[in-house]
Every structure is written in C-alpha cells, then in structure tokens.
Amino acid sequence: MSETQVEHQTLPIIGHQAATAFFSRVLSHDQLSHAYLITGPQHIGKTTLATQFAQALLCGKNPACGMCIPCRQFIQGIHPDVSWVNREQSEATDALKKNISIEQIRQLQSRAYLSSFGGTYKVIIITEAHTLSLEAANALLKTLEEPTAKTVLLLLATHEKLLPATVVSRCQLIRLQPVADQHIYEQLMARGIERKKARQAAAASYGLPGRAITLATDVDVATALRQQVRDFITFVQQDLPGRFAFATSFTADVDREGVITQLRLWKALLRDIALIQHGSMSYLAHQFASHELEQLAGRYQAAQLYTLIERLQQAEADVAANVTPRLVLEQMALHF
Numbered sequence: 001m002s003e004t005q006v007e008h009q010t011l012p013i014i015g016h017q018a019a020t021a022f023f024s025r026v027l028s029h030d031q032l033s034h035a036y037l038i039t040g041p042q043h044i045g046k047t048t049l050a051t052q053f054a055q056a057l058l059c060g061k062n063p064a065c066g067m068c069i070p071c072r073q074f075i076q077g078i079h080p081d082v083s084w085v086n087r088e089q090s091e092a093t094d095a096l097k098k099n100i101s102i103e104q105i106r107q108l109q110s111r112a113y114l115s116s117f118g119g120t121y122k123v124i125i126i127t128e129a130h131t132l133s134l135e136a137a138n139a140l141l142k143t144l145e146e147p148t149a150k151t152v153l154l155l156l157a158t159h160e161k162l163l164p165a166t167v168v169s170r171c172q173l174i175r176l177q178p179v180a181d182q183h184i185y186e187q188l189m190a191r192g193i194e195r196k197k198a199r200q201a202a203a204a205s206y207g208l209p210g211r212a213i214t215l216a217t218d219v220d221v222a223t224a225l226r227q228q229v230r231d232f233i234t235f236v237q238q239d240l241p242g243r244f245a246f247a248t249s250f251t252a253d254v255d256r257e258g259v260i261t262q263l264r265l266w267k268a269l270l271r272d273i274a275l276i277q278h279g280s281m282s283y284l285a286h287q288f289a290s291h292e293l294e295q296l297a298g299r300y301q302a303a304q305l306y307t308l309i310e311r312l313q314q315a316e317a318d319v320a321a322n323v324t325p326r327l328v329l330e331q332m333a334l335h336f
C-alpha cells in the first residue's frame with residue numbers, strides 16, 4: 001500500500017498566522033498553484049496546516065464546515081480525491097523504510113490523471129517529501145512539469161535543501177518558523193490542559209506545537225525527556241573520549257531529525273544553565289531538572305556558554321541542510 005488512510009480530526013493550528021492567512025487568500029481568490037512545499041522541523045505543524053488547507057479546498061468553505069459530505073469523508077480518511085503518500089513500513093522489521101519509493105510515485109501518477117470523483121479537486125499530500133528517493137523525486141518532476149488541471153500537490157519536508165532544486169523550483173514554498181512559547185502555552189490552556197503542565201510543556205517545546213502537545217498529554221514522552229536531560233548531564237561530565245563515543249553511538253541509532261532534536265535539547269539546556277547563572281530560575285525550560293543543572297552552572301563561563309549555543313545553532317542548520325549528522329555531532333562533542 002502506498003497510501004494510508006488516517007483520520008484527521010481538525011483541531012485549530014497553533015501559531016503560523018502568516019501561513020494560514022496565505023492559504024486563506026489562495027482559497028478566497030481561487031488562485032491555486034499546482035504545488036506547495038511546506039517546510040519546517042518535525043512537530044511544527046506542517047501536517048495540520050496541509051490538512052486544514054486540503055479540507056477547506058474540498059469543502060468549499062474556509063474554515064471547512066466539518067459537516068458536509070466531503071468534510072466528513074476527509075475527516076474519516078475516506079475522501080476519494082485525497083491521496084496521502086507516506087514512507088512505507090518494512091514487512092520484515094516493521095520499521096519505516098528509509099525512502100518513499102518510485103513505485104509509490106508511479107501508483108500516484110496513475111491516479112492523478114483520473115478526474116476527481118467529486119468533480120472538484122484532487123489533493124495529493126506527500127509527507128516527509130525529503131525522504132523521496134532520487135528516482136522517486138525525478139518521477140515526481142514529471143507531474144510537476146505537466147500539471148493536471150485541478151490536481152493540487154502538497155509536499156511536506158523538514159528542509160527544502162533535502163529535495164532536488166528542480167522539485168523545489170516548481171513549488172510555492174511556505175517555510176514554517178518556531179512558534180512563541182507564550183502562544184503555545186495559551187493554546188494548550190485553551191485545550192483544557194492544566195496550567196502547570198501547559199507551562200512546562202510550552203517551555204520545553206522549542207517552539208514546536210506538536211512537541212508541546214505530546215509533552216503535555218503523553219506520559220511516556222515526558223518521561224523520555226527527563227531521561228534525555230539526565231543523559232545530557234552525564235554526557236557533559238564525561239571526558240573527551242566518552243563524549244565522542246556518545247556522539248558516534250547516538251548517531252548510529254537515530255535519524256537526521258533525531259539528531260536535530262538532540263542539538264535543540266543541548267541548546268535549551270545550555271540556555272537554562274545561562275539563566276541559572278543570571279539567577280533567572282523561573283524562566284527555565286527544564287524546571288524539573290533545576291537542581292542537577294545548577295551543579296553544571298559552575299562549569300562554564302558565561303561567554304563559553306554563548307559560544308556553545310551559537311555553535312549548536314550552526315550545527316542544527318548544518319544537519320538540516322544535509323551535512324552528515326555523525327560528523328556534526330562528533331565535532332560538537334569536542335567543544336563541551
């Protein structure tokens with residue numbers, strides 16, 4: 001199966017007002033492009049944005065009414081004119097395959113040329129488009145170069161540099177930026193999440209609404225974060241070979257996105273240590289680890305912390321833009 005049908009309960013998107021306004025203008029002026037590329041880190045809201053846009057397009061109202069037949073079909077994941085393309089699971093290991101394959105794109109193309117069942121639009125949503133194999137991306141180019149009337153492609157990717165330039169140049173690019181913690185906090189409260197939990201989840205979200213929601217609602221994710229913070233404290237206290245070994249083994253188990261999340265975690269923890277040095281304890285992103293982090297505060301000069309934070313910022317950009325994650329993390333481990 002190249003296509004998974006997923007239920008899409010539409011909760012309002014958190015943040016991204018500019019992108020939402022952009023799609024509203026597209027819908028209200030009927031100025032549809034053939035293809036859109038939405039970029040941003042995992043959990044920032046790419047799927048939510050694409051889902052809202054696709055549903056509004058098929059419903060004919062913006063925001064979508066949620067009641068009409070196309071809306072109900074969309075929400076149940078059974079709309080005949082919507083195709084989702086995701087990475088498939090390996091039959092042997094159940095793990096996600098590394099790439100979206102050319103066969104998946106070919107299947108998609110055979111359907112894209114059929115006219116829509118509902119007589120309106122056909123919507124194709126390719127999640128993790130940065131995992132398209134090169135052959136798959138080249139095959140997709142054919143669809144992008146010869147647009148079929150009333151077919152709209154939505155490509156979601158962590159970074160446009162991970163896609164061939166020929167694909168990117170044929171899409172309208174919408175880049176999503178991290179959302180302010182305060183806004184995430186308010187939206188979590190609006191969804192009925194208890195104040196303290198909402199505050200902590202927003203603070204440790206790194207501006208990613210999806211991360212905040214899982215931190216606030218999934219005990220396992222919150223527990224995993226505590227473990228990651230403990231791992232960081234151990235990591236910092238290790239000698240150079242120890243830190244280097246951690247970087248090497250970590251990147252063997254984790255994909256590019258996982259490495260980026262790790263770099264963000266390190267950056268947020270160093271910012272917490274800088275705040276502790278300033279005595280601004282109430283602003284910590286990882287309040288629950290304040291005692292352990294206090295013990296690290298004497299280890300660094302303020303200037304050293306800022307240099308490290310800047311390096312982490314650069315390292316994150318490098319990994320997002322296709323530099324080998326292992327090299328970046330090993331290089332970074334040398335500087336702590």
Ligand SMILES: [Zn+2]
Nearest residue numbers: 059065068071
């Ligand atoms: Zn509707």
